[in-house]
Amino acid sequence: xxxxxxxxxxxxxxxxxxxxxDITTLIQDPEGLKEACDAFYDRYKDMPIDKIVGIxxxxxxxxxxxxxxxxIGFVPVRKKGKLPYKTIxxxxxLEYGKSIVEMHEDAISPGEKVVIIDDLIATGGTISxxxxxxxxxxxxxxxxxxxxxxxxxxGREKIGNHKIFVLTEFEGE
Numbered sequence: 111x112x113x114x115x116x117x118x119x120x121x122x123x124x125x126x127x128x129x130x131x132d133i134t135t136l137i138q139d140p141e142g143l144k145e146a147c148d149a150f151y152d153r154y155k156d157m158p159i160d161k162i163v164g165i166x167x168x169x170x171x172x173x174x175x176x177x178x179x180x181x182i183g184f185v186p187v188r189k190k191g192k193l194p195y196k197t198i199x200x201x202x203x204l205e206y207g208k209s210i211v212e213m214h215e216d217a218i219s220p221g222e223k224v225v226i227i228d229d230l231i232a233t234g235g236t237i238s239x240x241x242x243x244x245x246x247x248x249x250x251x252x253x254x255x256x257x258x259x260x261x262x263x264x265g266r267e268k269i270g271n272h273k274i275f276v277l278t279e280f281e282g283e
Contacts, residue, residue: 220248
């Protein structure tokens with residue numbers, strides 16, 4: 111199966127000029143969801159990883175499944191004001207605005223091996239903020255995982271030397 115064929119493109123959303131890659135069509139398809147989740151599991155099942163960090167909100171889908179299948183903990187990175195305990199925060203710019211994400215201050219212990227997962231890497235703003243949070247807590251980032259990469263937006267340039275694993279990519283249209 112080609113995962114790319116299961117992903118809908120919505121032109122001019124949320125603002126004019128953005129080609130939004132909508133994974134809801136992928137995750138509502140049982141075979142597509144299974145294929146994507148299995149691909150992440152196959153990638154990480156034999157690596158020494160302590161936590162999966164998922165980025166709000168679509169990273170929760172793949173991250174929680176991966177953590178469950180690996181028998182390890184899941185850590186949510188949420189939009190500001192959504193977590194109930196003491197948090198640390200990082201600000202970022204994305205292709206159509208600015209935001210802040212947070213993580214509980216006790217979510218990761220120093221030296222824990224972490225994979226950060228999200229649905230998409232575009233300009234690299236959100237993932238850069240998540241990296242900042244994990245590193246503030248002393249986590250060791252094994253890899254960054256995405257369903258989709260938009261290479262034309264050069265998100266890789268913002269993430270330093272971190273390794274990336276991507277299931278599919280979309281060139282600019």
